[in-house]
Every structure is written in structure tokens, then in C-alpha cells.
Amino acid sequence: MELTPERKQQIEEEERARLAEEHYRAQVRASLNTTASQSAPPPPEGRKSHVGLLLLIFAIGILAIVLVGAAIVLNSNARSTDSDVATPRSARGSSAPSVRYVPMSQKIATGQVVVKAHGFVQYRFQITPNMRDARISGSFNASGGSGNDVDAVIAAESEYPNWINGHQARVFYGTQGRKTTDSFDVRLGPGTYYFALSNRFSAFSDKYVFLNVDLNYSKMETY
16 A cells, blocks of 8 residues: 555654654663762772781681691601611511621530551541631540650641641641640631541550540521
């Protein structure tokens, strides 16, 4: 339907009036918002101070907790160190064992023996590397025949055959001839040795010899 010019003019005036009213309303709303924003009171200074105080207290509390924790750790380490020092070695599984040396004695010869005419009596013994400060000590007393005497020697296994057969030999102890009685105390290293009594110089008389010979040393023990 086609509108008359009068109707068209009326509609345009109504539209302009409506747009003008909306524009006015928009201006009023903007004005009200600006006023409300300008008139809003700032946060009170007391609240700011209260918040700052709370933050300071919180920071101090955190620092105190850290310091207490560090003190506990240091104290625990100190106690652990003291405990390690005070704990005996035997109570520590990872520590090296302690070592001690126990005196030992081994009987080589004792009592009375008969050394036949033109014969000898010998005692073979060994000293091992674990025998510390090994010593052979003892004494003898001979009787029989016209001189009541024998020859005695301590020699290494390699030199003993020379001595017993009357040849020159290096010995650790020897009577250097016949003796009725004598005592000795000889320190020896690891090896094989002989202690011997000889009556090879006597053609007819047996000799009766009372003797006491010991091998003394220290044995290492761990505990």
C-alpha cells in the first residue's frame, strides 16, 4: 500500500523523536556512571595498613619456620657425628675390625731323652709368617759317660746336615763344643729349623739329657 506524503512525514518525525529520546537516555546513563565512579570513596588507610601488617607477620613467620628447621637439621647432624665417635668399633658394621696380638707357646721338646753313643736326637719345627716375634728358648742338662756332655745346635734346615755331619755350618745357636748344661733364647724368622743334641763324639757311652724347649710367638687376632 502506498503511503501518502503526509503519512511519510509523520513517520519520519516519529522516528527522529525516538532516536533523540534514546540518545538522551544514553547520555543520562553515561553521566550517572561517571558520577558514581567519581563519588566512590577510596579504600580507608586503616585497611591498607592492616593488610601490610598481616603480610609482614606472615613473612616473619615463614622466616622463623625456616630458621627452626635449619637448627633442627644441624643439631641432628651434630648428634649423628657424636654418636659415630662414641660408638665402639665392634658396633659398626662398616668399620675395619680391631687387631690384637695374643701370646702363644708351642712345646718343642720336654723331659728326659737318651742320646745313644755315636748318635743324635733332632727336633724339626717350623715358623710361619703369621708367627710374630718368634723365639725358641730352653735349656738342657746332660749326664752319662766320663764327661756328662753333649753338643747342641739350632740351625736352619739347609745348614743342619753340614753341622750334624761335622762340617762347618752357619747356625743360630750352638754349644761350640761339648757342654753339660746350657740355656738359650734365639729369635727366628719364618722358615724350617732343627734343634738337635749330638753324641756322635762318644763311641761307647749313652747320654741322658733332661731338656725343656719352647717356641714362643704372638698370634694376630681380630675382634
